[in-house]
Amino acid sequence: MTVFKRKQVVALALVLLIIVAGYLQYSYKKSSTASADKDAGKIGEAVYVENSDSEDPDFVALDEEGDAAAASKEANDLFAEAKLNRDMTRSKSESALKEIIEDENASQESRDEANKKMIEMVERTDCEVRIETLIKNKGFEDALAVFADDGTLDICVKAPTLTASDVAKIADIASRQANIEISDITVKNIY
Structure with a gap:
């Protein structure tokens, strides 16, 4: 393969990875029903909360243990799948960047x-893992933190x-670890 074709393949792979990441981010943002509050951002104040409420017509009560266990397993699968997808996408991006560097x-x-993008990716990944670990240490069963391209x-x-207290704790952890404003953090529960 000539050098020119090789560069085209690498460039095409990077473009495809960016498109996939953008689509995943868009679909994730689209599924979020939380909205940003322009005056938010004070420490200790709830910024975003999505909470199931019995007055919601779409709310389905899980009366039987079997239904609750199935929902919990589904949430476990969702977290595992999201983390796996995130890791696979990053691995592909890392390989493409290594090719360019070498x-x-x-x-x-x-x-x-x-090289700069590789360092940023490693730093973001490390930060996401720290945030997830600290959130789990606060007593939550699992957590998934994902940086968007816009920071x-x-x-x-x-x-x-x-x-509101849970959201404040989670947002505080994330804000301190990622060194970003609380207003740039969206917290959502899944169960």
Whole structure:
């Protein structure tokens, strides 16, 4: 394969990864029913909460243990699948960036940019893992933290409900670990 074709393949792979990541982010944001509050962002104040409520016509009470166990298993599968998808996407991006970094025919500028993106990806991944671990240490069964391309942070927590205090704790952890404003953090419960 010629160098030109190889560069085209790498560029195409990067474009496809960006498109897939954008689609996943869009579909994730679209599924979120929380809305941003322009005046939000004070520590200790609930910013975003999605909570199942019995007055909601779509709410289905889980009266039987079997239904609750099935819902819990489904949530476990959702968290595991989301983390796996995130890791696979990052692995593909990492491979593409490594190719650019190691390509002797690539310009120094391209190699430097790929190296910078690789470092940012590693830092974001490390931050997401720290946030997830700290949230689980607060007593939540599972958590998923994902940075968006615009620097905002989405957090899903496995919990039947979230109180304003829970949301404040989670947002505080994420804000401190990611060094971002609380208004840039969305917290959602899944159960």
